Amino acid sequence: MEWLLTLGTQIILSLVGVSGQLAVLLDGAATAESETIATATPLPSLPGNSPERDVIPRILLENPAYQQASLANSQGLIGGAATSNPAEALVNVFCTYRTPDSIRYTTGTGFFVTPTGVILTNAHVAQFLLLETVSETGTTECVVRHGDPAVPTYEAELLYISPMWIKEHANLIDDPEPKGTGERDYALLYLTGGVDSTPLPAQLPFLAVDTELRNRNTVGNTVSIAGYPTLDPDLLVRGGALERARATTTLVDLYTFDTNYGDIYFLGGSAIGKQGISGGPVIDQDNEAVALIVTRGDDSRQGAGSLNAITLSYIDRTITEETGFSLAQTMSGNITYKAYVFQQTLVPFLAAMLEREL
Secondary structure (H helix, E strand, O other): OOOEEEOOEEEEEEOOOOOOEEEEEEOOOOOOEEOOOOOOOOOOOOOOOOOHHHOOOOOOOOOHHHHHHHHOOOOOOOOOOOOOOHHHHEEEEEEEEEOOOEEEEEEEEEEEOOOOOEEEEOHHHHHHHHHHHOOOOOEEEEEEEEOOOOEEEEEEEEEEEOHHHHHHHHHHOOOOOOEEOOOOOOEEEEEEEEHHHOOOOOOOOOOEEOOOOOOHHHOOOEEEEEEOOOOOHHHOOOOOOOOOEEEEEEEEEEEOOOOOOOEEEEEOOOOOOOOOOOOOEEEOOOOEEEEEEEEEOOHHHHOOOOEEEEEHHHHHHHHHHHHOOOHHHHOOOOHHHHHHHHHHHOHHHHHHHHHOOO
């Protein structure tokens, strides 16, 4: 099968040698979900994953504490209305990984999906928060930046990251050009406070999400995409700030991960289809997020700056498989305790998988 290059941005500054060596790496960012397509060839399964790819970790499904925390107030999201300005909901997830020999910067996009500060982003962006819990190979610090330009604003922790994604992609964390299809490439963060211990706002601007199944009738529709693309990869090294960007594009096609559901959209090219746009939303004409940008597309077919994005219906279905609860339920309930249970049960195991590859 053909693998797709991810679009998040990694910049590694080597501290070894007299002059130092700078390497710009592409890391993660745009695939999409798609509905079943009767006349098109669906995306094949990830190579080398069968039969293990169908084995869903049951730790959370069988953990009474997690299940109880998810049940509390889990019928729906409580709070104000979604923002009418999607740009206000965007965040920049920025991580710094330091070893005695090098400094690595990673950047990606995310967006608020609840008024209480839950953020949806990519697993390939959020995986670096796992490394904050370990220090044998280096130290990691992640911050959520907000505004235009983005400035350090919030502290965050993992609420959920797909264990299946980590299991299949841990060996790519140190790859200069990691590739993948975008399958299960999602994560949820939640804000724990402001930088310098400043209090969180009473309510945060968030995007409404549409988890309805996607179908072929949506192909050809005009949508908008948004995020914090690194139009100049050297900008981070020079200490420059990232700015929000938004563009319109077209839903070129809809594919499936061999599930007979619409799992991933192929998006037409745009000027902001660059590194760092990973984790950004695909927004329909109702101002709702319908997909999450995950990988670079095929420019020869979709146009320059093309992207792929997994649908929110795909995320909703697969997170239910892994936890027993829908996306809406996972984003609500006792968030703090739910995150605590996740960190006590799965995070040590997942972090160890990543650390072994560094």
